[in-house]
Amino acid sequence: MNIFENYLLKIEKIIKSAHKDNLLELPDSLSGINVDIPPAKFTGDISTNVAMVLSKINKKTPLELAKQIADLIKDNDNNIDEISIEKPGFINLKFKNEFWNGFILDVLNNSSYGSSTSGKKNTYLVEFVSANPTGPLHVGHSRGAILGDVISNLLSFNGHKVTKEYYVNDYGNQISHFTKSVYLRIKEILYDETFPIDDKELYPGDYLIDIAKKIISKNKDLDFKNFESVSEKLKKLSIQESLKLIKINLENLGIKHDNFASETDVINNNEVDEVIKNLKEKKYIYEGKIKAPEGESNENWVEREQLLFKSTDFGDDKDRALQKEDKSWTYFASDVAYHNTKLKRNFNILINILGADHAGYIKRITSVVEALSGEKNKLICKVSQLVKLIKDKKPFKMSKRKGDYITIEDLINEVGKDATRFIMLSRSSDAEIDFDFDKVKEKSKENPIYYVQYAYARISSVFRNTKNDINNNLETKNSDFNFGNEEIKLFKKISEWPKCVEVSSEKLEPHRISVYLYDLASEFHSYWNMGKEDVSKRFIHQDNTIQIEKLVFLKSIANTLKTGMNILGVDTPEKM
Numbered sequence: 365m366n367i368f369e370n371y372l373l374k375i376e377k378i379i380k381s382a383h384k385d386n387l388l389e390l391p392d393s394l395s396g397i398n399v400d401i402p403p404a405k406f407t408g409d410i411s412t413n414v415a416m417v418l419s420k421i422n423k424k425t426p427l428e429l430a431k432q433i434a435d436l437i438k439d440n441d442n443n444i445d446e447i448s449i450e451k452p453g454f455i456n457l458k459f460k461n462e463f464w465n466g467f468i469l470d471v472l473n474n475s476s477y478g479s480s481t482s483g484k485k486n487t488y489l490v491e492f493v494s495a496n497p498t499g500p501l502h503v504g505h506s507r508g509a510i511l512g513d514v515i516s517n518l519l520s521f522n523g524h525k526v527t528k529e530y531y532v533n534d535y536g537n538q539i540s541h542f543t544k545s546v547y548l549r550i551k552e553i554l555y556d557e558t559f560p561i562d563d564k565e566l567y568p569g570d571y572l573i574d575i576a577k578k579i580i581s582k583n584k585d586l587d588f589k590n591f592e593s594v595s596e597k598l599k600k601l602s603i604q605e606s607l608k609l610i611k612i613n614l615e616n617l618g619i620k621h622d623n624f625a626s627e628t629d630v631i632n633n634n635e636v637d638e639v640i641k642n643l644k645e646k647k648y649i650y651e652g653k654i655k656a657p658e659g660e661s662n663e664n665w666v667e668r669e670q671l672l673f674k675s676t677d678f679g680d681d682k683d684r685a686l687q688k689e690d691k692s693w694t695y696f697a698s699d700v701a702y703h704n705t706k707l708k709r710n711f712n713i714l715i716n717i718l719g720a721d722h723a724g725y726i727k728r729i730t731s732v733v734e735a736l737s738g739e740k741n742k743l744i745c746k747v748s749q750l751v752k753l754i755k756d757k758k759p760f761k762m763s764k765r766k767g768d769y770i771t772i773e774d775l776i777n778e779v780g781k782d783a784t785r786f787i788m789l790s791r792s793s794d795a796e797i798d799f800d801f802d803k804v805k806e807k808s809k810e811n812p813i814y815y816v817q818y819a820y821a822r823i824s825s826v827f828r829n830t831k832n833d834i835n836n837n838l839e840t841k842n843s844d845f846n847f848g849n850e851e852i853k854l855f856k857k858i859s860e861w862p863k864c865v866e867v868s869s870e871k872l873e874p875h876r877i878s879v880y881l882y883d884l885a886s887e888f889h890s891y892w893n894m895g896k897e898d899v900s901k902r903f904i905h906q907d908n909t910i911q912i913e914k915l916v917f918l919k920s921i922a923n924t925l926k927t928g929m930n931i932l933g934v935d936t937p938e939k940m
């Protein structure tokens with residue numbers, strides 16, 4: 365039961381009825397009316413702004429109108445115990461205790477409690493990670509990977525169809541340098557030639573030795589004495605082996621993509637030529653010159669005629685180049701073509717998860733998608749900010765074996781998948797995050813993942829010790845429970861779960877789920893600790909039995925915790 369959605373519909377029905385009776389004037393649209401969680405300083409379980417929305421058209425102050433509408437609600441709903449009005453015109457509704465009995469049984473009988481049943485269901489393409497296939501993923505990729513995965517889970521939970529995609533940048537100079545690096549490692553193994561470690565264009569990580577060994581063992585018919593003769597074959601083999609590493613990294617994070625799209629395929633299938641032709645026909649491309657970037661000396665900048673996309677037509681600060689000086693395509697041009705392939709697959713909404721270093725790229729790519737599709741906000745970009753790793757109160761040292769960065773493998777080996785996923789979602793993705801290894805390993809309230817998992821484990825222990833299975837549905841049709849204010853306080857928190865899911869989905873901000881779960885767990889632990897002083901708050905009787913209403917209470921909390929943790933891709937252990 366989504367009480368906010370239900371009461372929005374009830375209030376709309378009440379004011380429409382009052383309009384028919386000439387008691388209220390209504391605007392053409394009621395979209396501004398909402399039912400929300402009241403601020404902590406207000407009494408009430410839910411709050412509505414209906415009086416403020418209708419004030420102007422009814423030529424009354426919000427407070428005057430609030431009193432009139434409050435009486436209408438009271439007359440039409442026997443679940444209401446108390447109605448209060450707060451400036452500038454909020455109407456706060458407090459439910460009778462009996463209301464919560466029915467509410468919590470509805471929650472228990474709804475396996476998808478919290479998901480949205482209303483609104484249009486869309487098809488989404490979520491592109492995330494898309495790191496160059498030149499080695500294992502590092503910590504900088506992990507936050508964006510988890511963000512993309514959990515946004516996908518959240519959208520799927522709400523009934524949308526989601527495709528998760530990885531764009532493989534397997535074309536261009538970085539791939540040439542990577543292939544040459546693998547080749548030189550092969551020469552090092554086969555012919556005892558020293559790898560030129562100081563060459564800045566090469567990839568120095570020792571992981572290349574493993575890739576080289578695998579290529580040698582699987583391709584004994586290849587002659588590696590001459591680079592030119594083997595380079596094309598070696599490029600494909602090197603990318604294959606690197607992608608295997610990347611997929612293992614992602615799998616260890618609990619992530620599996622539905623599709624891997626290749627930049628090489630985009631180029632070879634003439635997708636760039638096609639999209640350039642399309643944009644020319646729409647008159648979004650012209651031959652022109654670009655002024656020197658801000659901060660760069662005009663003396664060092666050579667203005668030249670080049671093919672440009674009119675991104676300034678869509679609010680960008682300058683038009684963007686599609687061709688280099690040698691007439692080859694820029695990275696932006698191939699990215700435009702790739703996004704055109706997304707559009708051709710008829711997704712309603714495209715989502716890109718970008719690293720902090722790509723934030724400046726957002727306007728040009730959203731502009732070109734708007735130009736190609738004719739739709740604003742067809743492409744939504746979310747930026748995943750930097751992660752600072754801290755151990756022993758100092759920055760965590762780099763991985764010597766993997767190169768000049770810390771790998772996802774390093775991170776998971778330190779703290780595990782669950783902690784990595786939860787902590788990466790503990791703050792908004794557009795804010796930098798400190799990942800403190802010592803705190804993540806603490807068994808205390810200071811460690812949010814432990815605190816949430818421990819709440820579920822505590823509830824599981826009660827079920828286990830009373831010979832009940834937490835994974836089974838509770839069979840009870842009786843709603844004649846006697847819950848007190850402390851239990852209802854937790855039910856009110858559970859009632860906020862659909863609102864949390866709704867806002868998290870609309871804003872694509874899954875960190876709200878982590879925050880909600882921590883708050884719910886905190887309220888549960890506080891209730892648990894009350895049992896040390898108050899016998900009535902204890903769950904298990906001396907004969908190891910338990911009242912059905914206590915099971916209902918615990919099961920409703922456990923289900924909500926598990927649903928949220930499933931969205932985050934984090935386990936809920938029954939023992940800790």
